[in-house]
Amino acid sequence: MMWIDEKSKQDLQLDQLLLRFQPWTPMGKKAKEKLTPFLPGQESDWQQLLEEQEVIQSHLVRYPKQVAQLESILQQIPDVEDLILQLESGYVPSLTEWFQIKQFLWYSRAWARLLTEMEIDNSFYFNKVEIETCANLLQHLNPSHPLRSTFSIADEYDPALKAARENRAHLEREKLCERESRAQIIEEQLQVRRNRFGEWIAIRGSQQEKKMLQINDLQLIRETTYDRYFELKPSKQQEKIEHELDQLNEKIARLEQKVLNQLAKTFRSAIPFFRYAHQKITHFDLQWARIRAAESWHGSKPTYSERHLEIQEGFHPLMAEKLREWNIEFMPIQVSIKSGVTVIIGPNMGGKTAALKTIGVNVALAQFGFFVPAKSCCLPLFPWIKSIIGDGQDWEKGLSSFGAEIARLTLCFQKTGPGLLLLDEIGRGTNPIEGSSISEAVTQYLMNKEFFSIHVTHYREVLHVKGVQGYRVAGLQTLPNYNGNSTQEMIQQLHKHMDYRLLPLRVTDTIPQQAIRIAELLGLPQAIISQAKQRLKSEVGLIDGTETKTGPSSD
Amino acid sequence: MNDLWKKITRLSIRSLSIIGLSKNAGKTTVCHALVQELKDHLRLGLVSIGVDGEERDHWSGLPKPPIYVSTGNIVATANTLFDQQAGNWEVLCHTGIHSILGEIYLAKAKQDTYIKLAGIPTLSGIQKVLSQMDRWGVDLVLVDGAYDRRVSASPGVTDASVLVVGASMGHSLQKIAAKVEETLHLFRLPACEDEKVHLFMQKAIEENCLYAKSSERWKALSYSSLLPMTQSEISSLSKYEGLIVSGALTDHNLRALLQKSPHLHIYVPDATHLFVSLATLRQFYRSGGKINVLKSINLLFLAINPVSPDGFSFNHEELKERLTPICSPLPIVNLVRE
16 A cells, blocks of 8 residues: 555655755665655654664764765765676676775775764674675785775786786787897888888888888788888797787686686675675665755654654744745644544635645654654654645636545545545535535544544534544734735735644634635725625624634534 | 977876867877877876767778777776776776766776777766876876867867878868868967956856947847857847857858948857858958957867878878968877878
8 A cells, every 4th residue: 555645745745855865875865766654563663763863963963074074985885786686696797897896895894984983883884793794805806905996807816817917928028029129120221210100101112112022021011092001020939929929818818707706706605795784884874864854954853652643843844945935934833633533724824734734744754764844743653644735726727626636535535544634625626615514524524534634624614523623723813904015015914914823722712704804905806895794794694803603512 | 299298298288189170080090109109208098088889980981999008098988898808907986977888987007908988978077087087196188089079179178189180081182271271270269368258258158148248348148059049130249349159159150240240259268169161250350350269279289191091092291281381380290100
């Protein structure tokens, strides 16, 4: 079963937020793509992962100088997972692949050393035996001193290889000397020097050409319309050396391959170490990447609670940042939610959807193993999370939006277990009378499920559902005066006057009715406003500015 | 040629591009000769720019030659090519740059050998390789510039260049001389020293737009380059006193500007941004226009190769004599004969 669907991720802007989760190693980057949430039953693993982050973070703060080095080391560790898999199945790595393996060991060792320097517990990296294994493997790829990060098939691997290479160098020198002495004789004879490629050039039809053609030790190698090019003929001695060199080169190639085969054999027995190192590095990389991401929203460690989802001063990092651009502070939310239905009720623009997204993003980040954007957050591990949150544009789509919403809601009802369901204004896509009936009925239906449902609405009828828990948005305590500001300025004014706090609903609480006043402030023509006030008066017998007394029904 | 290394050291040249004026101009021979000349005096690096990788040159059908490498030289090429001669190389580092033949690695030659250079497809890739070569202690990097990738001669990429002129360019001496004259004219355009122009060129690059000057004031235009502009839009630029073009300036663009006989002064970052013929350029000058580069190209010498792979050849002396008045004082060298 999918823990969170794509649409819910979009609603919560989760992927956008997780762009800040950037591991350094290629292995970490791969693991990031397969990130899974912690599920019920994994509570202790989850808490351990979070505690580890606390520990790592404290060391990173204490050793700021090492942090830059650590980043550079992690960025250079290559991913050798596939190579190790191939090695296991009998493959012999090539020159550049051995180099990659050496780089993996080289930087793993540097990483472990740096963590030791930072006094991080070695359970995060290697114990003494593993450090020794790493050093030994490095030695295998570095048979001569000093230890280098580079790799070559060194002479020291095999005395026979060394001897063969020395023999080859000797023969090549001999070949060169033999050619040089013969060439010098010819140069004296012709009084013409060779070019830098060892050729003699003669103009066609010249005396030099005639001379060159007569010298037995020279052969014509190419010609142009104007010139002829000659070089030394191979002598018997040279042919012999060439033949020996051919044989020697074949022997050297065999010996070099033997070295690589032997290395493969040795490294095959070290495959468990590579797997272990790979897993440790990836784990550390992901943990540090989680820490860095959560630092961007000043995250705090979430804790486990079996029955309650409780958030203190929670916020949505992206929404808070957006508001800050407009010089508006995001009002953090405070909620305590238990199994059943919790209703959040309040005026338009009252931040109800922001509250819903904040709850969702806190839960999602927590279960993916991140510190959360809240002062504190305790939660059970939810088996699934789903949201049905529209945006302003969906409203314009009318029936199609309503249809899509109902279709998604119907799918939600098939879910089982104590998952987290976040509903935003169910029924808003249709007429208010039917909308409020649907909203109330859905709330009633959800009361019989074991979900943790949170339903944001402005239909106060949902409060009639027996057993429902509730919060209300404090709303506009004072209404700003309309003084001909632009709509944009007016919206900013409203944001400033709006009290976004979520207050627990009590039986005696009142719900402010401020929609008509807000519409008026935003510049809806006065004729319409008067009409609306009249209608409201006649329908509910109340006048603008008074409040409807209401509250959740008691159990 | 004997003292080339001294000149390179004196001028603090750390990278040298080898630019062929046509396909099969003879770049490989020049590269070979340079390695031989310099190997005993400088720690050399070798790299190629371009999107090659096929066994055969797709244009001439000739096999692509491997490059001569001397012991201790550092080469940037594809991993698969190093793996084919595993015993000859010490692998130094990987670059993260991918070519058609595989990822580009840097390795040091353990003995004299030949290896093919896999082309590095991007300018940023070349710059990365140059800085890695520097870290591994290379004194001079020879950059084998692919045909029509004159960009490797850009002073932003390499410190100096060698131009290779081969008989493969055409069977007429006149044609070759004209092409050489045109290229040299562009490569030798005077560098502008006006600090203001340098400042606005930087802005033009950063903001990706053209800058124009009128009444002694520079202002940004709403065009990113001349490329998307219509003929009439380009010709309307003639009303300005100066124009900063951070991208390409083509023959087509210049002809459009000529329609209104401009007194325009055009600035480009360097000659590799110019794709104009000498004939159009002369017309532009006659009508009162000027072109300046911000950085000039440091040409070390012109290498001539009188032999074309199709069998045709020029007389070596005749080719040299024909080019001498055009090139002077730039040395002309036939590396096979001298």
